[in-house]
Amino acid sequence: MKRPQDCSTMADIRAGIDAVDAELVRLFAERARYIDRAVEVKARVNLPARISSRVEEVVANVRAHAEAEGLPPDLVEKLWRRLIDWSIAREETVLGKDDPE
Numbered sequence: 001m002k003r004p005q006d007c008s009t010m011a012d013i014r015a016g017i018d019a020v021d022a023e024l025v026r027l028f029a030e031r032a033r034y035i036d037r038a039v040e041v042k043a044r045v046n047l048p049a050r051i052s053s054r055v056e057e058v059v060a061n062v063r064a065h066a067e068a069e070g071l072p073p074d075l076v077e078k079l080w081r082r083l084i085d086w087s088i089a090r091e092e093t094v095l096g097k098d099d100p101e
Helices: 010-045 052-068 073-095
Strands: none
Touching (some): 010 073
């Protein structure tokens, strides 16, 4: 895969975007496996799916990463909150709904 600055045709650019998209999907799948493991651990130690302080910690982390990469933090936060909501919903199918904080 060519680096963005080395692309000279739309075919090069599209190939790069397609490769990045495939990698993103792979990474989202890996993240989901961590979520599934979290369900097992949370069930064992009696933690709920949603832990608000952790949600805000994750959001702060991705905002910082976005800023470091030159992306708009508000947009990345919006995307991540959707991802977090999906992750929590995935956990809640096993753990049920509850927020102790």
